[in-house]
Amino acid sequence: MSGLRFVRMGFGDQAVEYQEAWDEQRRVHAARFADEISDTVLLLEHPPVYTAGRRTADNERPLDGTPVVDVDRGGKITWHGPGQLVGYPIQKLPRPVDVVAHVRRLEEALIRTCAEFGLETSRVEGRSGVWVLGDPVERRPTWGSPRPEAGGGLALDFDPRLHDEEFDPRMNGPEYAPSNAGQRREDRKIAAIGIRVAKGVTMHGFALNVNPDNKWFDRIIPCGIRDAGVASLANELGRDVTIEEVLPVVERHLRDVLENAELKPREIEKTPAA
Numbered sequence: 286m287s288g289l290r291f292v293r294m295g296f297g298d299q300a301v302e303y304q305e306a307w308d309e310q311r312r313v314h315a316a317r318f319a320d321e322i323s324d325t326v327l328l329l330e331h332p333p334v335y336t337a338g339r340r341t342a343d344n345e346r347p348l349d350g351t352p353v354v355d356v357d358r359g360g361k362i363t364w365h366g367p368g369q370l371v372g373y374p375i376q377k378l379p380r381p382v383d384v385v386a387h388v389r390r391l392e393e394a395l396i397r398t399c400a401e402f403g404l405e406t407s408r409v410e411g412r413s414g415v416w417v418l419g420d421p422v423e424r425r426p427t428w429g430s431p432r433p434e435a436g437g438g439l440a441l442d443f444d445p446r447l448h449d450e451e452f453d454p455r456m457n458g459p460e461y462a463p464s465n466a467g468q469r470r471e472d473r474k475i476a477a478i479g480i481r482v483a484k485g486v487t488m489h490g491f492a493l494n495v496n497p498d499n500k501w502f503d504r505i506i507p508c509g510i511r512d513a514g515v516a517s518l519a520n521e522l523g524r525d526v527t528i529e530e531v532l533p534v535v536e537r538h539l540r541d542v543l544e545n546a547e548l549k550p551r552e553i554e555k556t557p558a559a
């Protein structure tokens with residue numbers, strides 16, 4: 286099968302419940318494995334929902350008992366909801382599967398998308414997804430500083446999120462809220478990626494924050510990362526950005542990256558015989 290196809294499942298008032306989308310992923314995954322269809326990307330919005338990957342710890346979940354859907358993807362807990370463009374690329378890869386290369390391709394398509402809207406984004410070593418990089422620690426403002434240009438960020442050298450094992454940012458107000466990372470000029474994730482590969486075919490995918498209410502992330506430890514936050518295209522650009530205008534741009538860059546990639550099996554290092 287050749288050619289990447291896109292399926293726009295539902296947005297806005299037609300946002301797709303998470304379980305419905307998950308069931309559709311599994312149906313499309315089975316069809317792709319059987320070579321009944323070509324590589325497919327499902328694109329949609331979800332109503333508000335928290336989902337937890339296999340590595341999610343109990344102390345990263347909502348404190349108030351808000352329901353969380355446990356899923357079979359990699360990664361940790363995140364939120365999906367209005368204003369966030371979710372994509373589930375279901376793609377057959379050569380075996381042994383190179384999962385990291387697949388993640389890097391998704392990151393590249395989203396980095397190009399952000400760049401087209403005038404926002405420079407990047408990767409962060411050791412952390413998947415697409416990031417807006419923050420200032421060096423010494424140039425960050427102390428919370429509430431009337432003159433951010435004056436600095437004062439040395440207080441972050443003693444950031445309790447990093448040094449106090451019992452500190453919980455979910456209970457400590459806006460000063461440590463992930464949604465306020467831009468004001469603190471910290472690294473902040475604008476697109477999360479979490480995937481699963483079964484029978485050589487990918488599932489799950491990415492979530493690009495276009496114009497969501499990022500305060501939803503303050504009730505969890507997003508992706509299990511305590512010393513960074515979340516961003517959105519609208520907040521970073523300082524103007525309204527809609528799913529409708531981002532959707533064709535994402536499709537174009539996904540098509541370019543995924544269709545033109547030279548897919549190779551993962552290299553396996555052979556241990557010399559003793």
